[in-house]
Amino acid sequence: MKLVVATRNRHKLKEIQALFGNLPVQLIDLADFPDLGPVEENGSTLQENALLKARAAQRALGLPAIADDTGLEVDALDGAPGIRSARFSGPRATYSRNVDLLLEKLAGVPEGQRTGRFRTCAVYVDDRQELIAEGAMAGRITFEPRGDNGFGYDPVFLPDGQEQTFAEMPAELKDRISHRARAFGALRDALERNIFPITKEEAPAQTH
Numbered sequence: 001m002k003l004v005v006a007t008r009n010r011h012k013l014k015e016i017q018a019l020f021g022n023l024p025v026q027l028i029d030l031a032d033f034p035d036l037g038p039v040e041e042n043g044s045t046l047q048e049n050a051l052l053k054a055r056a057a058q059r060a061l062g063l064p065a066i067a068d069d070t071g072l073e074v075d076a077l078d079g080a081p082g083i084r085s086a087r088f089s090g091p092r093a094t095y096s097r098n099v100d101l102l103l104e105k106l107a108g109v110p111e112g113q114r115t116g117r118f119r120t121c122a123v124y125v126d127d128r129q130e131l132i133a134e135g136a137m138a139g140r141i142t143f144e145p146r147g148d149n150g151f152g153y154d155p156v157f158l159p160d161g162q163e164q165t166f167a168e169m170p171a172e173l174k175d176r177i178s179h180r181a182r183a184f185g186a187l188r189d190a191l192e193r194n195i196f197p198i199t200k201e202e203a204p205a206q207t208h
Helices: 010-019 046-061 095-105 171-177 179-194
Strands: 002-005 026-029 065-074 115-125 130-141 157-159
Touching (some): 002 010, 010 171, 010 179, 046 065, 046 130, 065 179, 130 179, 171 179
Antiparallel strands (some): 130 157
């Protein structure tokens, strides 16, 4: 089964491929369809934006689509950047500009008050149904970027219970514990229940 991931972010596609490795699907992304224009993410929630992207891809390509939207919620900034995380530093936002602005806004905020969380909503859309899943990861914002892996705010996000930022840890560990891993893990489980149900006849025989 071919599934389109409504993104042109190859980092994100790679993470989702790792998470969906046990499903009988071929994942492609929008980089394979350069004529498709961007979707205006004007929803008021992560779920609304994820659905906007997945519905647009499904309608345009006639393929089942999955999409997600992720926000970083920082307590000291009253939940910002939140839904505006990708565009935090303006219309020409880049990963580095977003990180720089975040650290600038948190200048002088002590370690104990730099708490926050990543939140992801992941969705599946086909011509018959929509599936929705969510995942979150709590942590705190470091004082400076650390690590070269990952993308986005990964260099300044230290997950609770870890000694490495997302950008310092191996991809295998991040893929196992992150907010996106939790959201897409829940979505994968929903797909297994609703789209790829394993019947007793299909289940492998037990040997003793």
